[in-house]
Amino acid sequence: xxxxxxxxxxxxxxxxxxxxxxxxxxxxxxxxxxxxxxxxxxxxxxxxxxxxxxxxxxxxxxxxxxxxxxxxxxxxxxxxxxxxxxxxxxxxxxxxxxxxxxxxxxxxxxxxxxxxxxxxxxxxxxxxxxxxxxxxxxxxxxxxxxxx
Numbered sequence: 625x626x627x628x629x630x631x632x633x634x635x636x637x638x639x640x641x642x643x644x645x646x647x648x649x650x651x652x653x654x655x656x657x658x659x660x661x662x663x664x665x666x667x668x669x670x671x672x673x674x675x676x677x678x679x680x681x682x683x684x685x686x687x688x689x690x691x692x693x694x695x696x697x698x699x700x701x702x703x704x705x706x707x708x709x710x711x712x713x714x715x716x717x718x719x720x721x722x723x724x725x726x727x728x729x730x731x732x733x734x735x736x737x738x739x740x741x742x743x744x745x746x747x748x749x750x751x752x753x754x755x756x757x758x759x760x761x762x763x764x765x766x767x768x769x770x771x772x
Contacts, residue, residue: 625662625727625753628760629720632658635767636716643770651770652711654763659719660705662756666726668739669752677736678746685744689754694762702742 632655639652647654688694709715730753738748747755 625756625760626724628658628757628764629724629727631764632760632767633717633720635771636713636720638767638771639711639713639716641770643772646769647766650711651767652716653707654767654770655716656707656711656719657701657705658760658763659723660707661701661759662723663719663726664704665739665752665756666729669733669737669749670729672737672739674734674736674738674748677738677748679748680745682744685741685747685751685755688744688758689751692758692761694758696762696766699743 635651636655639650639655641651642649649657730749733749735749738746739752740746741755744755
């Protein structure tokens with residue numbers, strides 16, 4: 625995850641770039657969205673009770689985590705993961721730094737602490753980390769396409 629954040633950080637100065645044939649959102653929007661997802665997921669994991677974790681098979685989660693890929697344009701991001709402020713380099717760097725700090729909290733999490741994904745259901749620690757990587761990579765691919 626730190627490597628993925630490093631990539632986002634190296635592209636922070638491209639925050640205003642847009643390519644509407646790829647995405648209506650700017651590079652900065654995608655970076656901040658990734659950070660908001662990381663931060664909100666980690667917050668959920670940290671506050672979860674591992675005794676409440678309910679393992680349930682989800683074919684969609686299985687396929688996404690197996691293929692390491694989200695299909696583009698299929699899902700709408702929840703409102704709390706959508707940037708709602710003016711995007712500039714300071715805001716982008718602040719979000720990345722906050723995500724780096726939050727990632728440290730995962731190191732102390734119990735293996736059955738979890739977050740509940742609206743489609744995939746409860747994901748405990750290991751699949752949560754994998755989900756965050758797949759999700760961030762999904763947006764990195766979009767950023768790369770924007771910058772082509």
